[in-house]
Amino acid sequence: MDTMEIDDTLLYMDGNLITQVNFRRRNQILRCVTVSLGLLCAVLLCSNISQFIFYEIIHPTSGDQTQPYHNTLTQNKEKLQNDNDNLTAERDRLEISYDALSKETRQLKIILSNLTKDKDELQHYYSYLITKRNELQANFSNVKNEKDRLQTNFINLKQERDQFETNYTDMQRKLEGLQTNHNNLTATAEQLQTSYNNLQREKDALSVLFTALRVKEVQLEGNYTVLKREKDQLQRSYNSLNRNKHQTDQSYNTLRKDKEQLQTRYNTLRKEKEQLQTNYSRLTTAREELQSKVKRMTTKLSGIPCQAHWRRFDISCYFVSTLKKNWTESRKACIAEGADLLVIDSAEEQLFVNELLDKSERQNAWIGLTDTLTEGVWTWVDGTPITIEYWQPGQPNDFKSQDCGEYVSTDKGSWNDDGCFAAQNYICEK
Ligand SMILES: [Ca+2]
Ligand SMILES: [Ca+2]
Numbered sequence: 001m002d003t004m005e006i007d008d009t010l011l012y013m014d015g016n017l018i019t020q021v022n023f024r025r026r027n028q029i030l031r032c033v034t035v036s037l038g039l040l041c042a043v044l045l046c047s048n049i050s051q052f053i054f055y056e057i058i059h060p061t062s063g064d065q066t067q068p069y070h071n072t073l074t075q076n077k078e079k080l081q082n083d084n085d086n087l088t089a090e091r092d093r094l095e096i097s098y099d100a101l102s103k104e105t106r107q108l109k110i111i112l113s114n115l116t117k118d119k120d121e122l123q124h125y126y127s128y129l130i131t132k133r134n135e136l137q138a139n140f141s142n143v144k145n146e147k148d149r150l151q152t153n154f155i156n157l158k159q160e161r162d163q164f165e166t167n168y169t170d171m172q173r174k175l176e177g178l179q180t181n182h183n184n185l186t187a188t189a190e191q192l193q194t195s196y197n198n199l200q201r202e203k204d205a206l207s208v209l210f211t212a213l214r215v216k217e218v219q220l221e222g223n224y225t226v227l228k229r230e231k232d233q234l235q236r237s238y239n240s241l242n243r244n245k246h247q248t249d250q251s252y253n254t255l256r257k258d259k260e261q262l263q264t265r266y267n268t269l270r271k272e273k274e275q276l277q278t279n280y281s282r283l284t285t286a287r288e289e290l291q292s293k294v295k296r297m298t299t300k301l302s303g304i305p306c307q308a309h310w311r312r313f314d315i316s317c318y319f320v321s322t323l324k325k326n327w328t329e330s331r332k333a334c335i336a337e338g339a340d341l342l343v344i345d346s347a348e349e350q351l352f353v354n355e356l357l358d359k360s361e362r363q364n365a366w367i368g369l370t371d372t373l374t375e376g377v378w379t380w381v382d383g384t385p386i387t388i389e390y391w392q393p394g395q396p397n398d399f400k401s402q403d404c405g406e407y408v409s410t411d412k413g414s415w416n417d418d419g420c421f422a423a424q425n426y427i428c429e430k
């Protein structure tokens, strides 16, 4: 069974072995035919020998009686001789064939030996293939399990594929939309490319301009720094002016209101002025009449002498004390005489008073000057302000709070401020 399987396998594996097997079978058939012909020749030879012995030795007969039989035998003998010759020729042919077949047999044996070796090798290869088949069988089981698993995965994948197909359809529609957008964008991109090229050329031109402008920019940067400083100064000035403007606006509004009030007052005053002008004209007339009267009275008074120890100048009488008092007591003494401390209101009076004192002694005397009420603001005792001044150089200096004025007799006479509590002469006027 195994051999047949092997032969089949061999035949299946190599078709040239068929010729070798046919040679082996034909060799067996030729061998059987040769043996059979040999045996047949031996049987015919034995038959001829037996007839000869029976008719010539055991049962000899006369020539007449035995002649037919002898002829028959001779014919048989000749026939057998022919058969023997034929068989011998046939045997010779068969021997030739046998030799050829023997030679072929040896060759076939060699082939058989080779085939046996091949068979062993194939047997070994067959075992290897069996082992391989078992391995493949095991692998087949694994592959089958894997196939089942893959089948499950395939079903899942198929469902996913259906889902993907649905998604694909949606994506296809989206893709078509995107394709449309892409085409639009492509057209836009081409337009943009054209614009880009134009812009590139403009950019090159602008680059040249930029370089020139860069140089200018550096120059302008320097100018900008200078201008910025000036601008900051102007800004500060502007802010200051703005504040001033605001104040000015406020002042302007105030002044406008004041102006309106003043306009009203101006109108009122204008009317009053017109009335006053009328009154002034009347008063001027009256004053001129009075001045004439005063002139006449002054002339009359100048002719009237002052009391004893008093000196006349113009319409006033003057007295220089021999006692020495402080400024306040001096004024009290003058008032007690119906006068007050001296008030100088003309250059002539200034010179007249200088003659009342002793210039060689630089005599000084209290006069009616004081800044007791407001330091530095000198007024006469009758309340009138100073119209002409004869202060010594560097006076009044308020040295240790000097608030009272004195006359110092010099070439033209001069004034000085002194401490009010100093006791000295004084000059009264009435
Ligand atoms: Ca006077
Ligand atoms: Ca003073």
Ligand SMILES: [Ca+2]
Pocket: 395, 396, 397, 398, 399, 402, 416, 417, 418
């Ligand atoms: Ca002084």
